Amino acid sequence: MKASTLTRVAAQSILKNKMRSLLTMLGIIIGVGAVILLVAIGQGAQSRIQQQIENLGTNMLVISPGSSSQGGVSRGMGSFNRLKVDDVEKLQRESFLLAAVSPVVATSGQIVGGQGNWRSRINGVSVEYLAIRDWDVEFGRNFDASEVRSMKKVVLLGRTVAENLFPGQDPVGQRVRIRNVPFQIIGMLAEKGQTPEGSDMDDVILAPYSTVQTRLAGHQYIPQILASTFSPGDIPAAQDEITAIMRESHGLASWEEADFTVRNQSDLSEAAQGTTEVMTLLLAAIASISLLVGGIGIMNIMLVSVTERTREIGIRMSIGARGSDVMTQFLVESTVLSAAGGLLGLLLGLGGARIISSVTGWTTTISPLTVVVALAFSGAIGIFFGFYPARQAAELDPIEALRYE
Amino acid sequence: MNDTAMVIRTRGLTKTYVTGATEVRALRDVDFDVQQGEMVSIMGASGSGKSTLMNILGCLDRPTSGTYELDGIRVDGMDRNARADIRNQRIGFVFQGFNLLPRTSALEQVELPLLYDRTGRKENSIDIAARALDRVGLGDRMDHEPSELSGGQQQRVALARALVTEPAIVLADEPTGNLDTRTSIEVLAVFQELNAQGITILVITHEHEIARYAKRIVRFRDGRLMQDEPVLDRRDAVHDLAEWHDPDEDEAASAFAPIPVSEGGAA
Numbered sequence: 001m002k003a004s005t006l007t008r009v010a011a012q013s014i015l016k017n018k019m020r021s022l023l024t025m026l027g028i029i030i031g032v033g034a035v036i037l038l039v040a041i042g043q044g045a046q047s048r049i050q051q052q053i054e055n056l057g058t059n060m061l062v063i064s065p066g067s068s069s070q071g072g073v074s075r076g077m078g079s080f081n082r083l084k085v086d087d088v089e090k091l092q093r094e095s096f097l098l099a100a101v102s103p104v105v106a107t108s109g110q111i112v113g114g115q116g117n118w119r120s121r122i123n124g125v126s127v128e129y130l131a132i133r134d135w136d137v138e139f140g141r142n143f144d145a146s147e148v149r150s151m152k153k154v155v156l157l158g159r160t161v162a163e164n165l166f167p168g169q170d171p172v173g174q175r176v177r178i179r180n181v182p183f184q185i186i187g188m189l190a191e192k193g194q195t196p197e198g199s200d201m202d203d204v205i206l207a208p209y210s211t212v213q214t215r216l217a218g219h220q221y222i223p224q225i226l227a228s229t230f231s232p233g234d235i236p237a238a239q240d241e242i243t244a245i246m247r248e249s250h251g252l253a254s255w256e257e258a259d260f261t262v263r264n265q266s267d268l269s270e271a272a273q274g275t276t277e278v279m280t281l282l283l284a285a286i287a288s289i290s291l292l293v294g295g296i297g298i299m300n301i302m303l304v305s306v307t308e309r310t311r312e313i314g315i316r317m318s319i320g321a322r323g324s325d326v327m328t329q330f331l332v333e334s335t336v337l338s339a340a341g342g343l344l345g346l347l348l349g350l351g352g353a354r355i356i357s358s359v360t361g362w363t364t365t366i367s368p369l370t371v372v373v374a375l376a377f378s379g380a381i382g383i384f385f386g387f388y389p390a391r392q393a394a395e396l397d398p399i400e401a402l403r404y405e
Numbered sequence: 406m407n408d409t410a411m412v413i414r415t416r417g418l419t420k421t422y423v424t425g426a427t428e429v430r431a432l433r434d435v436d437f438d439v440q441q442g443e444m445v446s447i448m449g450a451s452g453s454g455k456s457t458l459m460n461i462l463g464c465l466d467r468p469t470s471g472t473y474e475l476d477g478i479r480v481d482g483m484d485r486n487a488r489a490d491i492r493n494q495r496i497g498f499v500f501q502g503f504n505l506l507p508r509t510s511a512l513e514q515v516e517l518p519l520l521y522d523r524t525g526r527k528e529n530s531i532d533i534a535a536r537a538l539d540r541v542g543l544g545d546r547m548d549h550e551p552s553e554l555s556g557g558q559q560q561r562v563a564l565a566r567a568l569v570t571e572p573a574i575v576l577a578d579e580p581t582g583n584l585d586t587r588t589s590i591e592v593l594a595v596f597q598e599l600n601a602q603g604i605t606i607l608v609i610t611h612e613h614e615i616a617r618y619a620k621r622i623v624r625f626r627d628g629r630l631m632q633d634e635p636v637l638d639r640r641d642a643v644h645d646l647a648e649w650h651d652p653d654e655d656e657a658a659s660a661f662a663p664i665p666v667s668e669g670g671a672a
Contacts, residue, residue, distance in 0.1 A: 005520050009520070012509070012513070016507070016508040016509065017508075311504070312506055312507075314504075315504045315505075315506060316517070316521070317465075317489065317492075318463070318465065318492060318498050318504070319492065319493060319498065319517055319518040319521060319566065320489050320490065320492045320493020320494070320518055320521040320522070320570075321489060321493075321521045322485070322486045322489040322490070322521075323485060323486070323489075324486075325489075325521055398465045399460050399465050399466055402465075402500070402504065
C-alpha cells in the first residue's frame with residue numbers, strides 16, 4: 001500500500017471510531033498535558049529559584065589587585081595595586097557579558113551627625129553597585145552618574161549606621177560629616193544582614209567612588225572592582241573576558257603574569273547549578289512516568305482494538321492484505337493516534353499552564369524544547385507500544401479471523 | 406485439456422487436522438476441476454469438508470497433501486504473502502455474513518482490494534470501484550454505509566468487492582444464508598447474470614433449491630467428493646422473480662429494482 005493510502009485508511013479507521021479513538025488518545029492527552037504543565041510550572045519555579053540565588057550574588061565577580069613579591073617573599077594579595085578607574089571604564093565599554101561594573105574604594109572613618117557619632121566603613125562605588133549587590137534603597141534615592149562625575153558629596157546610609165546616628169528619624173535630607181567633610185544623605189539602604197563570617201553588611205556608608213577617592217582616600221588606586229553577569233551561566237566566559245580586557249588595559253604581554261585576579265562566588269553558583277540539575281531530573285522522571293503510563297494505555301486499547309476488529313482484519317486478509325499491510329495499518333493508526341493525542345495534550349498543557357499562572361500567580365515557562373520533546377515522544381510511544389498489538393493483528397489466521405464473532 | 410481454460414484443478418487434495426491425539430481428515434483425496442465460465446454449487450452437510458475445500462480453494466489455507474492449480478498456477482505450496490497476493494488478484498470472496506467493514510461506504514468497501522494490489526495495474530481505483538458497483542446494480546448507493554443498506558444490497562456490495570479485481574473465480578460461501586427467499590433469488594439473479602457474462606462462480610450451499618441455480622452440483626460427504634453432475638432442471642432467477650408472488654410483500658416487490666446489465670462481458 002502506498003503511504004498516502006495507508007494514512008487515508010488509518011485516518012478513516014480513526015474517524016470511524018471516534019469514541020474509541022478518543023479513549024485511546026486520552027492516556028496520551030493527559031500524559032503529555034501533565035508533562036507540559038509540570039515542566040512549565042517546574043521551569044517557572046526553577047527560574048524563580050535561580051533568580052533568588054542570583055540575588056545572593058552568584059553572578060558576581062570580584063576583581064582584586066595582584067600580589068607583588070620582593071626578594072622571594074610574597075607580600076600577599078593587594079600588595080601591588082594597579083587597578084584604576086580606567087579599568088572600570090574599559091570594562092564597562094568593552095564587555096559583552098557583564099551587566100554591571102563598579103569599583104569599590106573602601107576606607108573608614110568617624111562619622112558625625114544627628115544624635116552623635118559612629119565609626120564605619122565608607123565604600124566609594126559607582127551607580128551600578130546596588131544592582132550588582134542586588135541591594136535596594138529603602139528611603140530616598142541612589143546617586144546618579146552626573147553626581148559621580150561631579151564628585152558630589154552625597155551618601156547612602158546603611159541600616160546600622162542610620163539607626164545609630166538617627167534613631168527613630170528619617171535620615172534622608174540630613175547631613176553628616178565624615179572626617180570633617182560634610183555630606184548630604186540622599187538615601188537609606190534596605191537591610192542586608194550579616195555575611196557568613198559575621199560582619200554586619202548594614203554597617204556601611206556608600207558614596208560616589210570619585211568623591212571618596214578625592215575627598216577621603218586620597219589616592220587613585222581601587223582596591224576592588226565588582227562586576228555582575230546577566231546570568232550565572234556566563235560566569236566562566238565573563239572571567240575570561242575580564243581577564244582579556246584587563247590585560248589589554250594594563251598593557252601586559254602574553255608572557256607576563258596578570259597583576260590582578262578575577263574570582264567568583266563558585267560555592268553559590270555550584271549550589272545553584274546543583275539545584276537546577278536536581279529539578280530537571282525530577283521533572284524528567286515525572287515526565288517519563290506519565291508518558292509511560294500513557295503509552296501502556298495506548299497498547300492496552302490497541303490490543304482491545306485488535307480483538308474487537310478481528311473480523312475486520314480477517315476481511316482485509318481475505319481480499320489480499322498481507323500480514324505486513326495489516327501491521328503497518330495498525331502501526332500507522334497507533335502513531336497517528338498518539339501523535340494527535342500529543343498535540344491535544346500539548347494544547348491542554350498550554351491552557352492549563354496559562355490558567356494556573358493566572359490563578360496562582362506562579363510563573364510558568366514553556367520552552368520550545370519541551371514542546372518538541374513531548375511531541376516526538378508521543379509519536380515514538382505510538383510506534384513502540386503499537387508494535388506488539390500490530391504484530392498480534394498481523395499474525396492472525398485469516399480463517400479464524402473471518403469466523404470470529 | 407478442453408478448449409476452455411481450467412480455472413481450478415485439484416489432484417489428491419487432502420487436509421488433515423490434528424487435535425491432540427485425534428486426526429480429523431477433513432478432505433480425502435479430492436480431484437476437482439472447474440472450467441472457465443462455469444457456475445458450480447458445492448453441497449454437503451456440515452462436517453462434509455466443503456468449508457475446508459472452500460478455504461483451500463480460496464488460498465486461505467493450505468492442503469496437507471495433493472496439488473491445487475488455480476488459473477494454471479500451482480498455489481498449494483505458497484507462503485502467506487504469496488497466497489495473500491493470489492487472493493487479491495485471482496479470487497473474489499462472497500461470505501454468508503456479507504463481511505463488509507462497518508461504517509465504510511460501499512465505494513470504499515469495493516475500492517479496498519485495489520488498495521492492496523501490489524502489481525500497480527489499477528491506477529484509478531475509485532473509478533474501477535464505481536464501475537463494479539454499477540455492475541451489481543448499486544450505482545446509486547455508492548455513498549451508503551452497510552447499516553443503510555438492506556441485506557440483499559450488502560451482499561451485492563460484497564459481490565462488487567469480489568469482482569473489482571477481475572478475479573479468475575468468485576467463491577461464494579452460503580451467499581444467501583442470511584437472506585430471505587426473495588432476496589436470495591435477487592442475489593442469485595445477479596450471480597447468474599455475471600456468470601452469463603463469463604465469470605466463473607463457485608457457490609457453497611446446503612440448500613438444494615439454491616444449488617439448482619448453478620449449472621453443476623458437486624456433493625461432498627465425509628471429506629470425499631461423492632457426486633458430480635450437471636443440473637438438468639436449472640432454475641432461472643429472473644424468471645422466478647417474475648413469477649414471485651407474496652401478498653405480504655407487495656412493498657418489497659415495488660422496491661425491487663431490475664438489475665441493469667452493463668457492457669463489459671466476460672472478465
